[in-house]
Amino acid sequence: MTDASPTAARRPGEQALAALGLGAPDLSPADASPHTFPGGGRWRTEVPSVEGPEAVAVVLKESSRLDVPIHRISQGSGVWMLTDAEITEMVEATGERDIELCLFTGPRGTWDIGASVRTDSRGAGLRARGHDAVAGCVEDAVRATELGVKCLLVADEGVLWTLHRARVAGIIPADTTLKVSALIGPVNPASYAVYENLGADSVNVPSDLTLDHLTEIRRVSAAPMDMYIEAPDDLGGYVRMYEVAELIRRGAPLYLKFGLSKAPGIYPYGHHLRELTLSTARERVRRGRLALDLLARHGADGDMAPLGSRLPGELNRFDLRA
Secondary structure, eight states: OOOOOOOOOOOTTHHHHHHTTOOOOOOOGGGSOOOOOTTSOSEEEEEOOOOSHHHHHHHHHHHHHHTOOOSEEEOSSOGGGSOHHHHHHHHHHHHHTTOEEEEEOSOOGGGSSOSGGGSTTOTTTTSOOHHHHHHHHHHHHHHHHHTTOOEEEEOOHHHHHHHHHHHHTTSSOTTOEEEEOGGGOOOSHHHHHHHHHHTOSEEEOOTTOOHHHHHHHHTTOOSOEEEEEEOOGGGTOOBOGGGHHHHHHHHOSEEEEEOOSSOOOOOSOOGGGHHHHHHHHHHHHHHHHHHHHHHHHTTOOOOBOOTTOOOOOSOOOOOTTO
């Protein structure tokens, strides 16, 4: 996943500002990530918060209508919020389009009985509290993979390490990919490398990281990075569409996540939130179209990974024998 040649792209407003004597400094080649996805390509796409088979159908319909390529569809409420029939329907629908489906695992501290997560410090956060919560995450992982799910979303370091050990031991399929949630995403290169070594196949970093932060991470890790191009309000509400080309240049291999600000939360999903969930799913795909249009206008829409690709390539792991 090395020796990439980042595509030269026109920066926003570049020609007009240069004509006015306001041109930006030249980009430094040293800032560019040298990494790619296995099989080629520097970026993939993800539509998050797709909370059931109806929402999947909406996303697939809109992606065809707006010509938005999708590599991954992810869900945030959790495996336990779906019936077996609903999971199977989602697996089949995404499988027909060769799109990776990623479902969240198990209980989280924010929905647990502990009071610390509701204090100003948000102590413990999204972590799995106690043995039983870890067990619930593992139960979700086994159930989901038995139903054909190939990607699991985790929000706890212990759960991540446990599921990595489980796939090495054959308890879940060896080609299951593990994705770290934005809700616990690392903010420095050392912690990013720790998540990789714990078993992460892609790591969602907070959307407020600077471009220099991305370059720093890429100097120590080639693990695929996930980043909201538009973040939900509870993750800051950041909109970074005009930076997409530079985010790819610095952060590749990178999943472009098409989130949505100014939208009510929908976790944990139930049918009482149906209309909101379907309308926001539709709009996330449209946001993807806007980001892809920007890339095209700036001549930076090349180097997309082939559709259907999902594996992360060879990554560093802690020694299981230690």
